[in-house]
Amino acid sequence: MNDVPQALRASVALRIAAGLFLAVWCVVAAFPLVWTAxxxxxxxxxxxxxxxxTVLLAPATLRLVGGVSVLDLVFGLVGIWLGWxxxxxxxxxxxxxVPAVPGVVLWPGLAxxxxxxxxxxxxxxxxxxxxxxxxxxxMLPLLGLLAEPVIGFTGxxxxxxxxxxxxxxxxxxxxxVTVGVVTISLSVGTLAGYALARSQxxxxxxxxxxxxxxxxxxxxxxxxxxxxxxxSSREILAxxxxxxxxxxxxxxxxxxxxLLYGQPAAIIIVLVSINQPFTIWMLRSFFQNIPQELDExxxxxxxxxFEAFWRAIMPVMWPGVITTGLFSFLLxxxxxxxxxxxxxxxxxxxxxxxxxxxxxxxxxxDQMEAIAAAVSITAPLFVLVLVFQRQIVAGLTQxxxxx
Amino acid sequence: MRLKTLLMFTAPSAVLMxxxxxxxxxxxxxxxxxxxxxxxxxVKVETCTPGFLAQVCTTAERSQVVLRADGKPVTRTVxxxxxxxxxxxxxxxxxxxxxxxxxxxxxxxxLDFWRALRFTLTFTFITLPLVVGLxxxxxxxxxxxxxxxxxxxxFISLLPFIVTPVIGALSxxxxxxxxxxxxxxxxxxIDPSISMFAQGWTIELLMLVYRVWHVAPFAFIVxxxxxxxxxxxxxESAVIDGASRFERLRFVVIPxxxxxxxxxxLIHMMDAYRVFEEVVxxxxxxxxxxxxxxxxxxxxxxxxxxxxxxxxxxxxMLTMVGIVLLLIPLLVRxxxxxxxxx
Numbered sequence: 220m221n222d223v224p225q226a227l228r229a230s231v232a233l234r235i236a237a238g239l240f241l242a243v244w245c246v247v248a249a250f251p252l253v254w255t256a257x258x259x260x261x262x263x264x265x266x267x268x269x270x271x272x273t274v275l276l277a278p279a280t281l282r283l284v285g286g287v288s289v290l291d292l293v294f295g296l297v298g299i300w301l302g303w304x305x306x307x308x309x310x311x312x313x314x315x316x317v318p319a320v321p322g323v324v325l326w327p328g329l330a331x332x333x334x335x336x337x338x339x340x341x342x343x344x345x346x347x348x349x350x351x352x353x354x355x356x357x358m359l360p361l362l363g364l365l366a367e368p369v370i371g372f373t374g375x376x377x378x379x380x381x382x383x384x385x386x387x388x389x390x391x392x393x394x395x396v397t398v399g400v401v402t403i404s405l406s407v408g409t410l411a412g413y414a415l416a417r418s419q420x421x422x423x424x425x426x427x428x429x430x431x432x433x434x435x436x437x438x439x440x441x442x443x444x445x446x447x448x449x450x451s452s453r454e455i456l457a458x459x460x461x462x463x464x465x466x467x468x469x470x471x472x473x474x475x476x477x478l479l480y481g482q483p484a485a486i487i488i489v490l491v492s493i494n495q496p497f498t499i500w501m502l503r504s505f506f507q508n509i510p511q512e513l514d515e516x517x518x519x520x521x522x523x524x525f526e527a528f529w530r531a532i533m534p535v536m537w538p539g540v541i542t543t544g545l546f547s548f549l550l551x552x553x554x555x556x557x558x559x560x561x562x563x564x565x566x567x568x569x570x571x572x573x574x575x576x577x578x579x580x581x582x583x584x585d586q587m588e589a590i591a592a593a594v595s596i597t598a599p600l601f602v603l604v605l606v607f608q609r610q611i612v613a614g615l616t617q618x619x620x621x622x
Numbered sequence: 623m624r625l626k627t628l629l630m631f632t633a634p635s636a637v638l639m640x641x642x643x644x645x646x647x648x649x650x651x652x653x654x655x656x657x658x659x660x661x662x663x664x665v666k667v668e669t670c671t672p673g674f675l676a677q678v679c680t681t682a683e684r685s686q687v688v689l690r691a692d693g694k695p696v697t698r699t700v701x702x703x704x705x706x707x708x709x710x711x712x713x714x715x716x717x718x719x720x721x722x723x724x725x726x727x728x729x730x731x732x733l734d735f736w737r738a739l740r741f742t743l744t745f746t747f748i749t750l751p752l753v754v755g756l757x758x759x760x761x762x763x764x765x766x767x768x769x770x771x772x773x774x775x776x777f778i779s780l781l782p783f784i785v786t787p788v789i790g791a792l793s794x795x796x797x798x799x800x801x802x803x804x805x806x807x808x809x810x811x812i813d814p815s816i817s818m819f820a821q822g823w824t825i826e827l828l829m830l831v832y833r834v835w836h837v838a839p840f841a842f843i844v845x846x847x848x849x850x851x852x853x854x855x856x857x858e859s860a861v862i863d864g865a866s867r868f869e870r871l872r873f874v875v876i877p878x879x880x881x882x883x884x885x886x887x888l889i890h891m892m893d894a895y896r897v898f899e900e901v902v903x904x905x906x907x908x909x910x911x912x913x914x915x916x917x918x919x920x921x922x923x924x925x926x927x928x929x930x931x932x933x934x935x936x937x938x939m940l941t942m943v944g945i946v947l948l949l950i951p952l953l954v955r956x957x958x959x960x961x962x963x964x
Contacts, residue, residue, distance in 0.1 A: 229766055229867070237763040244760055245778045247835065251793040252781055254803075258796070269806035307773060407634045414631030423628060424961070426636060431956060433643045435945050437896040439917035440938040444646025446921055447653065447931050492642030495635050524627045553786040555899055556914070560921055570786055574902070577792075590796065593789045600784045608777050615847035 252597065259591045260372050263583035266590070280371025287372045289365045290356065294349040295341075302337045306605040330606045334599070376591035379584070386572070386592060392483060393552060393568040399487035400551035401544050404494050409540060411495075412502025413528055417511065427503070430496035438493060438556050445489060449561055452479040481563035489561070490551050497550075498543055505539030505614075506532070542614030545607055552600070569596050647942070654706055654935035661688045661696040706936035710735050735937065738916045739944070745830065745912070746894040746948070752834045753890050754883060757841020762871075764842070765849045776843070783839035791903025794832050795819075822909035829900040829910070837893070841886045848882045849875070881959070888952045895945050913941045 229237070257274060258266040262284060265277040273279075280286060287295075310329055353366035380386045415423050448455060456476035460469050469476075479485040509532060517527035552570075559571035573596065576589035604611075662685045670679040688696045708714075712733045719729035730736045764775050782790060797804040798818040808816045818824045852875055860870045876883075898914035901907055907915065920934035 233867070234766065237766050240759065241763045241767070241775060244763075245775070248782050248839070249778050251790070251797060251835075252785060255793040255796060267801070269801040269803060271803045274803065407638065411632040411635035414628050418628045420625060420628055422625070423632075426632060428953075428957065430639065431953065432946070432949075433639055435892045435895075435949055436643065436647070437914050437917075437938075437941050437945065439896070439898070439914040439921070439934075440650060440942050441643060441646050443653070443917060443921055443931065443934040443938045444650045446929060446934075448646075448649070488638070489642055492638040495639050496643075499635055524631070549784060553788075555786075555788050555902065556918060560918070570788055573788065573792075577905070589792070593792055596789055597785055600786070601781075604777065604780050604784050608773070608780060611780075611843065612776060612847055615843060616850045
């Protein structure tokens, strides 16, 4: 049960202090997010109240819109608990049962499938179930009270954001950009990281030093380089299309040079490049921890370097790749500066799009929509960490943190 | 591994970094020395109104943008040397501030670049020890807990790190803005007239709190992973030698984690120096701005649709010089650790 040797065990006082400290930290860590989520389901009068009890119980929302009953709450809590168990226990077990599929396909597939299943269960199945049970309970005396609404609850802000303000467009743009960034960044990065881990060459060393300096460059510096080029890419790239030697090639793709401003594809390449330094450093330290004998054996058997990488290294590299991929995901998904400057209203991702709700902060409902949008942006990240937290810790322990 | 293989494997990554990081840096350096403006011309416009007996005519000179045949404005790029730097640094106002009769530092605090620099540097150096310290404390505490509760603890601790920076800043702002519940709490306990967004220093305090809240989990997860690899035998022999808990931490655990501490410090300095999302999330631009925000603001089109590219480039170059200077000590250390052994 307790794996720490007797002599190394902490004194009771120290353990109580550590427990208290962690309790305080957990409250501090989760409170702003939990509170924002609670606010997003209330009518503005309740959500923006200075009294925390009003925010939690939402009497005005209950009067005006309706609410949830004790029964709904119980169902909700059970649902959340099941989701938690499913993500932390069920998914890894499921993943272990289908080892034939490579992790890079398996894990994202599982995560997406799980999100849909959880969303369906939580927002469609549970309310219907709870309603049915409630109908039954109402016929009984006393127990019927359990089915009466007690806490105010409304989903109207989400409806306004996702349907009226068409936030789903921004969601799709975000998905496009993040999926693009993660796949390209990992395919390019694993090759480079592997080679850098196995090479003793001076060039490899200089490449790593250069990457470290590039990692330090603030994104605004790079973006000031991109903006003029992106805005007038038609004129700047024109020679490539007009010159006979290269023109035939580029004209296969389009008749004239593209305007890069507002192109998700251009943003993907930019974010991949910005992310490369961190990716190759991290993957390099993972590959250094994979024994060199593995690919040497493959080489002796007559594989080329690439075949050795493909057959001997690929099957064992997934923990590191998943951890690195998660960092790439966070960078692409969370970016504000680059996307705000280089994308137009059509192709805007979710994070820069939220400022449109903030800047129109005139009516109370505008602020509520901003809050609902913020929660919508956070929810996918929440699921992601729920599913991948074991891989993150395992991945970091395996390598990246050797400095 | 032969050189050719190395080059083949690293080529895609190296080309991307060359084209999208190195080339933009060069082009920013060049842009900062030139200025592109719309060509304007003076046009005499005669407007006549019918009057009694004769028309009344007035001629006025107006300046208007010259258009090309295809309707786009003609632009002219001229070499301006260090003019954009001078305009970003506001050299004249700086000189006036320190001339006799000037207001000295109080006047400097009103100049955009200098207040951005002041905030960015204090922000970086105040958050650095707090992030490393808090991350270490959480890692040690979680590591002392029973294995069964560690999973949920790690999950909750990671939340502030994964949340989108702008959203994290907003979620803290909503607790304090207007009659937010935490402002209400402060008013009830400390001072009934507190308002967190009315003056610069309280906003700055919130920004510091937000950043430590956001990054400490990253330090925690790295240190926690490192703690899993501490050699148990060394710890036990330290116990036999009579080392107290604190001495074991000081002489066994911390030295083992030292490369990780340098790693976290390096990453955190790079990231804290580019503080930006806080300014957006807390809507702080009237009181506190950062260097990245300054460049961002130059790049954002103003109400006539112009972007001041050359000033943005100049402030970018200054920002870049700053981070390189800051990182030199840490870079030298990394250099020594990773130098090829040939």
